[in-house]
Each structure stands twice: as structure tokens, then as C-alpha cells.
Amino acid sequence: VTVEYLNYEVLDDYGWEVADDDLFEKAGRAELDYEDYGKFVVKNNETLLEAAENRGFAWPFACRGGACTNCAVAIVDGEMPPPVGHILPDEMIEKGIRLSCLAAPVTEHTQVVYNVKHMPGVEELLL
Template identity: 45%
Template sequence: MSGLDHVDTDRLREWLSEVREGETTAALMLAVAYDKGIGAGELASWYDRSTESVEEAIAALDSPDYVAEIARLEGVDVEAVAAESNLTVESVEAWFAGLSDRPVPEAASVIRGYAEGAVEPLLTGEPSTVFHLDYDAMTERGWSLDDPDLFEKAAESDLGLPEYGRFLVEPDESILEAAERGGRSWPYACRGGACTNCAVVVVDGDVAMPGQSVLSDAQIRETNARLSCVGVPVTDEVRLVTGVGDLAEFADLRLPSPAEDGDGARPASD
């Protein structure tokens, strides 16, 4: 019977040829040996470690989130990446854990990029689908941001563009840029993360904001607000509510709009 509950040992063996740090190699070897039936106490004597430290190393890798542990062992500064991305540490760890779905050499290459280079914001590298719902359309129907089935209600309603819809965000563009590419007229002003004209509230999924300088930590963490002009999806799908820039918690941070219509919205594309 396997000693590991959550991770395929063959997968860990693949990682052995890709990692660079001795501590990562040692942790992987401990987990592989443990899976072969060698006890933590015996491994502790082999590696001149305490049994507790061996058990901790094995437990960290015997997890669905094991790639996040590999990233840390390889030298990724998760806290710094989170700060640069305006994300929680938990979101960044979940993103690295999600690399387990990719081929090992590809996942290892991503980790090396973050471990060896300067601290960079989290960027998914893959297209993401954004579902959007207008705040006024939501409240007119008596719905709330707290509704657990908010977007299910929207999908089953008679709503369509511009109040409700979806579009694809490519890896090299912000949510606002992708919305505009699809002909949507969303509010904006500075386009550089220094005002809240383009603010949205993320209901599901997560969005990094490299370069934002105006939202408070409480607005980001508690309200789940993001700025679409610098917002970059870091999950396959994102569901967000638009048109929240006039709400009391954001209104004081708005800027005069450069758009012709005077309300902060870009004129619609043909």
C-alpha cells in the first residue's frame, strides 16, 4: 500500500530531474522513499534529520498543492509575488499549485522564471474567460453581490449585452483592453491603476493588478475590488460585477473621464 495519499510517486520522480535546489531534491527523495515503505524514523537517521522535520517535509509534498511547496523550496518569494500582484499569498500559492496540471518540464520552467529573475507580478500565460454583470442591472432585479448563485441567475435571465456577457482575455492584455476589443463601453480614466473609474468587484476567480496604486488593502481583500485597466486574470474563469465606480467606497477615488460622453465610458465600437 502506498505511503503517499495525494501525489503520484512517478510525478515526484519527474520533478527530481527538473529542480535546482538541494533542499528540494532532498524533500522529493524523502517522499519517494517514504512511498516505498521506508519509515520516517529510518529516513531521519539516513539524512541526519529529526523525525519531525522528515514528517513535515513529506506532508508538504503529499498534498494536492505540492507544486506550491516545490516553488517555495526552489526559491520563489511567494510573499513578494503576492505584493507585486496585489493578490493574497493564498491566491499566489493556489496559482503555483495549479501548475500541477501542466507537464513537469513546463511547470518547472515557470517556477525557475520566478525563482531566478527579479520579482514579477503573477501572469497566467493562458487565455481566461471573463463573465461580467452590470451592477445597476443586478440591483434592479433585487440581486446582491452576496448571492451565491448570482451568475446562474444572470445566465437564466433575459439579460444580454451590455449588462451581461462574457469575453476572452488574452495573456498580453488587461481585462479592460479585452472588453474594449469586444466592443464593450466600460468606464475608465487614467488607464494606469491610479483611479477607480474602471473598478469592478470579483465574485469568482481571481485577478492580479500589477501597478495599481489607489485601492486600499481592505478594498482589495474585503470588497474584492479590482481595477480592470490593470487587472489580469490568474484563473481560467473570472466572474465580475462592473459599474461599481460610483459606489460610496470608490467614488472619492474617481478621476474626470477623458471620454467624449463625459461619464467615464469609452464610446462603443462599431
């Protein structure tokens, strides 16, 4: 599974929204640092967070167990199973928010905004 990722802090800086149809096209054209935008492969036995770490990235996390939302990501395109026994309310799940410490995308090409812990609605859940 290949993940195309984008840092939420970049959206803030550029005035982009997670809901922008052309979000990843804009990101691709913006000559962002590899840390903020790019692609990597997630292996079968990895969570999304582990995959990012194993490819050399420092994505945010704290508990690694579905209890804090520090590791939250927004799935823009593709599927990632919503975790069981987690802290996220249903409306966040419906908006595509997932916890990267608990699961990984299941669709071949998935677009993910990471670092969404500061997004409205997620931030309020942070412990």
C-alpha cells in the first residue's frame, strides 16, 4: 500500500483546507520538503505510524494505544479501517479521521494528511 502524505501544518501555512478537491495537486506543485509532502510504502505488518517511523519520519504520537489522538490523520482518498476501542467520536470517523498508531490504509493508493491533532474537533480531544 502506498501512502501519499501531507503535513497539516503546511495546510495552515498555505491557507488550504483538508476538504480542498485539489489539495494533493497543490501540494505536489508547491515544492514542499520531503518531511511535509511525499510518498512511502506501508508494509503488511506495519501500522501507518510505524511505517512513517520506519521510513525515517517523526510523526506525532504519545500513547500508541488509541487513547490520546496525538497521532490522528485525515484520510483524503482511500480507506483505513476505523479502530475499535478508541477515543474518536463518530463524527470524526465520518470525516475520515483515523488514528495512525492503530491501523494502516487498506487501499493501494491512499492520500493522508498527518499531524491533524491541531484540527478543530480533534484538538478538543487531546489529553
